[in-house]
Amino acid sequence: MQNLLYSFILGVFIAGFLIVFQPFGISRWESESKVLHLLAFGGVTFGILVFMKVGVMKVFPNYFKEEKWTVGREILINFTVLCLITIGNFLYAVNIHLFPFKWEVFLWSFSAVVSLGVFPIFFNVFLKYKRGISKYSEPVMVGAAKEEKETDILLKAENGKDSLNLKAGELFFLESADNYSKVVFTAENELKQELLRGSLSSMESQILDEKIVRCHRSYIVNLNKTEKVTGNAQGYKLHLNGIETVIPVARKYSSIVADLK
Structure with missing residues (x-):
């Protein structure tokens, strides 16, 4: 349940940020369904997070055991998530004709996803680290x-x-x-x-x-x-x-x- 809530909150954050600030040239994009499309980016993010945190964690439970947790491993997992979110949102953007299908555009999209996701991910890693320290540091x-x-x-x-x-x-x-x-x-x-x-x-x-x-x-x-x-x-x-x-x-x-x- 916690993973679903985290995925939902991050999806809402992405959608809300795009709708309110309209960065990366989105403000110049004209579409009657603009808000719905921006909400969809949040939905794609939510779906990929659920796939990783619920689906993949059940298939490979040993890799995600708490006793095996390290900051480096958590960063690697989140980097993988960012790559998948980039691919998912890029393909969706190409489908709605927001971006052309080009490698340079994909790399630009990845940098955009990283810039949006780095702070919530850093916050999540920090919370897990603090929770682990407080849970196990006392005798x-x-x-x-x-x-x-x-x-x-x-x-x-x-x-x-x-x-x-x-x-x-x-x-x-x-x-x-x-x-x-x-x-x-x-x-x-x-x-x-x-x-x-x-x-x-x-x-x-x-x-x-x-x-x-x-x-x-x-x-x-x-x-x-x-x-x-x-x-x-x-x-x-x-x-x-x-x-x-x-x-x-x-x-x-x-x-x-x-x-x-």
């Missing part, structure tokens, strides 16, 4: 942890000799350390760490607990140990109970944060 306190499953975890080193056996509730995180994986856990109420030779990926394949997950190329974390989440969709941070180490969450893994809220 998110994670509710009381559910009773942890006492899953047994057996981590074996690549040499087949060294291993570490512990309960899921004892594990905090694993961190990549060159050719080793550093395991941080508790034993006898003390925080300990141990190095096992082997990649983080090999350690990950040995862990079957659904709450112990990869969150970064260098980290595997026990989500049950999370006390709070800070940062935003561009980069979350997990703060674990009782330890100072802050675990980064890469953007590709940011969906795990939603499960904590």
Whole structure:
């Protein structure tokens, strides 16, 4: 609904601007249906925005996920929208004999569309950026942890000799350390760490607990140990109970944060 409203408002803005100010030589254009034609330009803009924001977003939902949003991506999307609006309105203008079908006229039309659309688009990008900052910049306190499953975890080193056996509730995180994986856990109420030779990926394949997950190329974390989440969709941070180490969450893994809220 928000996308439809935004599309409608921008369409009305375009039509209203053309009718009131009649820029780009429109004031010299004589036609009995001039106002209706100018309204139609707003209608074409509205239709293309609906196509992009409703149709395309449903076909490619992963591309438009909130956690993947960046200012650069938003500008690229809006630039694509401007190109489509230019094509749509240019073809309509040619059809009503307002413009001749020429490349130089098309480029001129594109500059006209950009000059009209740059301010509402900038405002929209700014609002999305501010909304994202306000939504995610404050720490998110994670509710009381559910009773942890006492899953047994057996981590074996690549040499087949060294291993570490512990309960899921004892594990905090694993961190990549060159050719080793550093395991941080508790034993006898003390925080300990141990190095096992082997990649983080090999350690990950040995862990079957659904709450112990990869969150970064260098980290595997026990989500049950999370006390709070800070940062935003561009980069979350997990703060674990009782330890100072802050675990980064890469953007590709940011969906795990939603499960904590």
